[in-house]
Amino acid sequence: FSPVGKMFRAVVRLSTSGVRSLARIRPCYSAPLASRCYSHAKVETDEEFDARWVTYFSKPDIDAWELKKGMNTLIGYDLVPEAKILDSALRACRRLNDLASAIRILEAVKDKSGPHKDIYPYLIQELQPTLIELGISTPEDLGMDKL
């Protein structure tokens, strides 16, 4: 209880000493409007984000754990990955001799699109050269998009 009492007494002292002492105190809310309390961290642009992920999956000796970690993290984000990132990931699957994961990635991307039904066909269209080159069949080709 004693610290509160001291505070109270300090406040009383301040008010009795007059306006002169109050002028010395500058509360932070009287700062100019232009400065906001936003973080000063640099915001990554979309291109930087894409480039970072393309580089991640492009690692020549990427291992299975890194592929899993990368994909699970990427799918955890609130976005549908760009075609170039998926291309890089599919090529990583090829280096790891893992066709199943490649198909799984396509399924996951379709699910990520949610109600936006036009994203997945667009991505497949963009990835067609890679899919043909690597011989990856889409879930639709294999009849796995139906129950």
Place this chain on the structure above:
Amino acid sequence: MLHLTTGRVGCLLSKQAVVALTSSGARMSSHGHHEVSDSVDMSQPMYWDRLDTPLPDRPWKDVLDSTDKSLKQKEKGPWTALSKEEKIALYRLKFNHTYPEMKRPSHEWKTVIGGMFIFFGITGLVVFWQGHYVYPPQPHTFGEEWQAKQIQRMLDMRINPIEGFSAQWDYKNKQWK
């Protein structure tokens, strides 16, 4: 003093938790009609089917027979050489459910709604039985004659004559407005 009591409560809860765990463990081992225990070994990499985590820690089928092994060998070559069935087989080796299978609707809602209605029905029966066997007879003031006299008395007293009860009564024509 407060410190001691929270500690005591915490100790009690943990004791109950331990009892619950051991008793459930006992129940599980008493099932005994299959070798594989229902509890998952959390010290090993797990498999999962999750929409938000597409690639689990381990493949679905760990033990591969010779056909599976030869297929995995073929997977190391160009995938264009694989037939559709082989590709599907490779997928099924690594994963249990496809995304559509994970998202398949269940019939659980019917159980839930049905169960709800059953309980409503049972409650209704209980309420009805209660009304018949438990409740004492209604007070005499609920009777038709008494109620009529009561209403007449309220009108005579001019209960809420401006906006309420008596305001709805047409005193001139002796009827409700």
